[in-house]
Amino acid sequence: MEVQTQTEVQQAPFVKRSALLYKLKKNKLTMVGAVILGVIILAALFAPLLTPYNPNVIDAANKFQGPSWAHWFGTDEVGRDIFTRILYGARLSLGLAIVAIVIAAIVGLMIGTVSGYFGGYIDQIIMRTMDMILAFPTLILAMALAAALGPSIQNAMIAIAFVKIPVYVRLARSETLSLRESLFVKSAQTFGIHPFRIIRKHIMPNSVSPVIIQGTLDVGDAILLIATLGFLGLGAQPPAPEWGAMISIGWKYLLDFWWYPTFPCLFLFLSAGALNLMGDGIRDVLDPRSSR
Amino acid sequence: PSDDKGDGTETADGQGGEKEILTVAMTADQGTLDPAVTMDNSAWKITYPAYERLVEYDGESTEVKPGVAKDWNVSDDGKKWTFTLNEGHKFSDGTELNAEAVKASFERTLAIENGPAEVYSVISEINVESDYVVSFELGENFPPFLSTLAANYGGIVNPKVLEHEKDGDLGQNYLATNTMGSGSYELTEWKQGEYIKLSINKEAKVQPSIPEVYFRIVADGATQRMQLEKGEIDIAEGIPTEQIESVKSMEQVELLQKPSLLVDYVYVNSSKGNEALKNPKVRQALSYGIDYESMINVVHQGYATPMRGPVPDGLWGHNPASFQYELDINKAKSLLEEAGAKDLTLTLLYSDNKTWWETEALTIQANLKEIGVDVKLNKVAYATSREMMEKGEFDLSLGVWSPDFGDPYMFMNYWYDSENLGLAGNRAFYQNEEVDKLLRQAATSNDQEEREALYYEIQDIVIEEAPYILLFQKDFVLPVSHSVKGFVYNPMLEGIYNLAEMTKQ
Amino acid sequence: MTKMIFKRLLLLVFVVFGVTLITFILSNIIPGDPASMMAGQRANQETLEQVREQLGLDQPILTQYANYMQGLLTGDLGTSIRTQKPVLDDLIIFFPATLELAILAFFIAIIIGIPLGILAAVKKNTFWDHASRIFTISGISTPVFWSGLLVIFIFYGVLGWFPANGRIEMQVNPPTHVTGLYLLDSLLSGDWVAFQSSLRHILLPAIVLSFAQLAIITRQVRASMLEVLEKEYFRTAIANGINGPYLLIKYGLRNALIPTITVIGVSFGALLGGAVVTETVFGWPGMGKYVVDSIAYLDFPAMMGFTVFISIGYVLINLIVDLSYYVLNPQIKE
Amino acid sequence: MSLAGWKGMDDMTMIIEMDQVQKYYQKGKVTIKALNDTTLSILEGDVLGLVGESGSGKSTFGKLLIGLEHPTGGEILYEGNPLWKKSKYVRRKPGELQTVFQDPQSSLDPRMTIKEIILEPLYALSKNERKQKGSYDHLIKLIKRVGLKEEYLDRYPHEFSGGQRQRIAIARALITEPSFIILDEPTSALDVSVQAQVLNLLKEIKEERGLTYLFISHNMSVIKYMCSKVAVLYKGNIVEMGETEELFNNPQHPYTEILLSSLPSLIEENEQKMKGFAETAQSKTENSCIFYEKCPKRTEKCLVGPELELRGKDHMVACHY
Amino acid sequence: MLEIKNLHVNFQTFRGTIEALKNINLTVDEKEVVGIVGESGSGKSITALSILNLLEKNADIIDGEISYRGENLLTLSKKEIQTIRGKKIAMVFQEPMTALHPTMKVGEQLSEVIRRHRVVSKKEAKQLMINALKDVHIHNPEYVAKQYPFELSGGMRQRIVIALAMAAPPDLLIADEPTTALDVTIQHEILQLMKELNEKKGTSILFITHDLGVVSEVCDRTIVMYAGEVIESGVTKEVLYAPQHPYTKALIEALPDGKDANEPLKAIHGEVPNLMERPAGCAFASRCQHVMEVCKMKQPHLTHWQNQHDVACWLERDG
């Protein structure tokens, strides 16, 4: 065949990307999830317009007010408006948790696929290290990180990402072990493709599904973890509004002032559910077989 | 075994209704129970009824009455205390409690060199004068000595404890989970994390009326509440003040409310913190900046009493005429202005050790904002907060304090003596030579009236200097079932039950 | 295979060594002085020094570590600073309770989660799928303290069907100690009363604890099942007349199980150390509370002992998980 | 054993030399000899046909060459250099050696579009080469030649018929312009017309660039049409090999004879002509001829296995008769 | 026995609708062996899959009827069709590697299918399984039964897939290119086996292949498909030796059998039409050597030509 110098064919053609978008749009549940999450995020961004209260200013005279027109979701133990705190808290809780989990999932996916693909010593070293991370009490790790890096929200995020990594590593690795033996990976090997490209192009896309599922489920957990770290002085310091903290302080009041822990819980549920819907949707879209 | 029919209310671990059993719900399990080791007030509720002391607190007062010792006297220089013992007190295995046993017990405590040994470090020698007379030689005059003997670590341990000695631990390991005393009760079963069971000590001089007492661990306040309502427990220790209202409406439950000696205060770091805090005017301004009334309402739903001077109401040495700061924003502002402290930003250290601290911190933050002081909350892990307190790495810090023995020494000398900087007690890092001098004088006099006068004098000074913001005295609030009678609250023995005198119907 | 197991067990030593070393270093980074926690509320400088010396905290950190490791080799995990008791004794008391709770919770999560996941996959985007999603997501996103308290309120407070607290009725003698797991022990010794009592006590906390795992298992099974359902061999099986549970389990689940088992392995380990909240809410005398208290107290020996326990547990569980890969997919080579 | 006949032509370079190559699979106590003491060479420009019973080790042969399995024993040289060094595969210049797998479906990444799949091997090449060979025109030309269409490029493998997938695999093997291609049943899933198209293409390319093929197939007419030399495998052993003409016209080994006669063809109606295996199977012994079990011509003598020996020009047979 | 009437199948993709099958009509009578040949991608497998209702999820059967012994398979409930699958109608899939459960031993897979369709004990099933493996000429069946699919050669897998389909044995066997991976000797044996099944047990066979040699060997009747349509059908001998449609003719000419190795094979030039935009007229028009004006305008329908021989072509033919 004669050779022509021509522009190289684009690897990620426009068609493919628009196909993904098309599929995402057609997936109703994904859209439901996206809308719920979008509303929460928008509400968080425009919180000052939506509520007349300041999330941090206390109003002792109005503590433990039940839901009413003035306070939709009631007030807390120092009289702050819970609705307001939920909206402002979304910025912190949801944002931090999602970023932490995304970091953990991406790093975990990379480490896990590499570990599973190469096997041998690399695998042993990586996996035993993961065993170690898993075996640590999260609290010790967080406290130590706080001490070493200094307490800040970013560090809380790093701490959470760090302790969450091993799960993703193990998940990605388990899939990789099977994929490594599949003929299409083997055939890529026979072409002489660089192992990292094989991992990136063949292993990762095919092992990402359980990672996505786990990731969307982990966000709720991460929000609660942020709260735990907050209590230990790592992470958001009071009075910053934060869902996890609202829930873990508020739960003691469940029997008397049910609205206090319940509404933050409800928002946690809504966001976790929305993320999960989106996660399932993304899984579907990435699977070329489910074309509708 | 109880019946397991599953027919509703009574099937749950129901022994609350039974006459022979008293059930107390406590929020956490105990650590070691060795009186020579533990400094933890909550362990006392188990050990206090299991051991006897030379002297005991008298009813509701913080004064002492005879215990094992029927009388005592002190030498003029205050350095020699001699006790004459009652005969017939026996340990649970029948061993007699005599002067030898008292000597052995205290020597053991001193040898173990733990917290309690420090309290008794003034003791230089213990002598058995006769079978029932024992004397203590002190290294220096220490008037509160008598009071310390009524505390938990004054509990007299059976000398046979040494039979359980392992690796030279003087029986510490054994006593950690067992009792060997002459009190009315002895520990008969301890299921870690679940409950501790006390049964009557057959050899005890006073035979109580309730045969078995269970201390159940129910960490969750709401659960305690439900259990109390169902009569499954008789006394609920762990119901937070926010939930107390609902207990009031329970028919079969009585709510005890007494002022306690637990003081809630803010350390204002007077020498190691923010420069501005070195100026007494700034500290006064802070004290003027707090809305005490609303603080009590917000933080404890009103279950607390405002302070008057550092010595709490209920302890001798308390001066009802002391000055107490009140909210006065203008005054505070002008004081700050005088001191030239503008745009003051202070950190407020606290941890999650006390559940109400968060609310308290928020309230202080809001209050001080009114007088133009910016407060940055710094919440850390408890252990970290202790280290920071020891080192003085804070501007303001939340804290609570309660006395180990019934003497104003517990407040005055600990809080204000510059020898005790840091965790030891002077957590405001307050240094005043005159105060030091007066404090030491008060600590070495044996004349209570003279001491009281000295403490009054010192109180006036330190109230003026304001190294601590004195917030309130927390009330002791305890829901007790109507079926339980005879409980007497002694502020020195908070969380401890006079089980020997209590009855159940 | 045996060789591999052996190798992994050897590496266990390495892991334990590493974990303890890092815990040791980390816990020394954490500001706070265990002596200050132990010496009592108002310890002065002198007492602190004394206590430090007693605990050996005045020695260089490496010496401390060496001493610790020396003890470890002889099975001595040191003495807890907080409880003043040998750490091993404490853990032996608390571990079985946590283990029992975790195992039952897992049992529940698996029994419900796997069929639910299969159902959701087979009936994708139908009522069943959505119902299972709402159920599982609410399980994972309602924190245990919330759901736990609610469950106690309903089943103890209102209905009175179950006890709120503890492991067994105080008047019921626990079964003869064999494994430390009451349910198992009472069955072994034929102690029906103890069995009933402990079952009634464990059920609520186990169910609440299983919620989070349930969600993870269900969602993972669903996702992997969807993948398998599209496979050609699955279609072949249908064409050959295979149907019903056999088809779904042997042809479907079996090949969907690897990621599920992986998350189960990881979270089972996490459960052992992380059931703190459940244990607190239900007054369950387990290890979780012990550890959190120890950490708050900077009780190094207790923290270390716990870490050693957990790391051994993790390595063993993950070893089993890894071995299961070879069974589930014989093509995977060692 | 002598390789004289095969090594004779000094003027031609040897691409592959195999010496006593074995591949055993161990499963528990049983050893499967997928390939047994195989010795042969492939000359540049050859099209070596590999035929034989199903399960006789043909695919294994190919796998050894591309590094998917490592030999249990023996040596394989590629252009004079050993392919395997201490059970580590030494990769040749990327893109030089390509394969079309027997199982096209599972050799295609289900999450890649056809375009990505076909271009994938280029990523082993230098950037320049990739630009050249991956140009759009080049790609389109190639897929047209294997009978695919431009609009297929954005589809995923599962959207194709078996034959279409096979053609994708072929296109993928051709994109790097390799010099040696292992084709494992490349046309078995193709209909005759496309088969013709693909065979023509393979032939053309070979002519154009002097390629070498290892052509595994069971379709004797295809082998006859495509190959210059043929080796017949039976249970992991080469029982006969030689020039195609010679072998087809003058089969020496009874198994080859059976193979050739059982060809279903609609040109000649040959049902009756077909030669069969022995009526009764005889279990073979350790040393016996590999075909002893089913050989219609077996005798006592065959209980001691024959060696591969030269019969006529370049024609080797392992049979006593 | 099996009658497909007017079957239309579309695939929905986000690029558009692919008309994969258009107006398929075919019948298989009792005890008959019918072959389907045709270009790759012409819809042979899709036809087979529609019979058992096993099409991919993005497929729509928009029209038509598939009746098996009078029952319309397309309207059956999931449960009802499942009783037919494997037992009454079984199928050999085209790609043997992916058609087998990758992590189950092949013997186990086979015995389970046997147990599904015959009332036998586990032990008997195992024996039957060994016999079935022997039937498809697996040497050493006891051993192979314990292997996983990835440990087998392509041909062995294919034979296992065949054994699976014949386990019942079914009344109708749909074999989608069942012998592609087999060497000629074994292919011959397998074909014999199928013939035997057909003759002794009366199993009808729908045999999909592109190997015209095989068709001539086993099929009673042959159907030729092109671009999702049937373009010629009739008794095998007639279709192969007297092909009427230009496409059939071209197919036969493309065979390499006996061709000179130096001459290129006669492939059909041009390409299959895009199934998303079918041409108005005959689908083969663009590649046909005898194309006429009418071919481009109007689609020819399958019309009877002579004794059972139907053709869809506008060309004049005698008879």
Ligand SMILES: Nc1ncnc2c1ncn2[C@@H]1O[C@H](COP(=O)(O)OP(=O)(O)OP(=O)(O)O)[C@@H](O)[C@H]1O
């Ligand atoms: N899931 C799908 N989505 C879109 N198009 C599909 C799908 N499955 C098959 N097709 C298309 O349908 C057409 C018919 O496919 P089919 O598998 O029936 O071909 P075939 O006649 O069996 O060919 P071969 O002989 O190559 O196996 C092909 O053009 C194919 O691309």
Ligand SMILES: Nc1ncnc2c1ncn2[C@@H]1O[C@H](COP(=O)(O)OP(=O)(O)OP(=O)(O)O)[C@@H](O)[C@H]1O
């Ligand atoms: N991974 C493996 N483990 C065990 N045995 C194997 C493995 N791979 C192949 N075999 C065995 O090796 C032998 C040769 O297999 P191979 O795939 O080379 O056959 P083949 O000649 O290509 O046959 P076909 O024409 O059927 O594809 C077979 O008996 C097979 O069972």
Ligand SMILES: [Mg+2]
């Ligand atoms: Mg093969």
Ligand SMILES: [Mg+2]
């Ligand atoms: Mg097909």
Ligand code: NI
């Ligand atoms: Ni030789």
